[in-house]
Amino acid sequence: MAPHPEAAALLARSHRLGADPRNTNYAGGNASAKGTDRDxxxxxxxxxxxxxxxxxxxxTL
Known part of the structure; x- marks a missing residue:
């Protein structure tokens, strides 16, 4: 099953940002996206x- 488009976009943004360690905090945090889907x-x-x-x-996550 393919990921929801919002989740796929979140992963793509996160991977682009995370490719350069200057963009991240070593200690952690999170990235998020909101959207709707069918229950x-x-x-x-x-x-x-x-x-x-x-x-x-x-x-990498």
Whole structure:
């Protein structure tokens, strides 16, 4: 299953930023994106937030 477009964009942004260690804090943090998707139970749209670890691992997580 392909990732949601917002989650895929978050990963792409994070990997670009993390490719240069000058852009990250070694101690950590996070990067996030908000969007909507279909709830598999109700079939209705729900608001979602994807959170990705960052810091020194931003380019590889």
């Amino acid at each position: 598999p139970v109700t079939g209705g749209d729900v608001e979602l937030m994807w959170v990705k670890g960052s810091g020194g691992d931003l380019g």
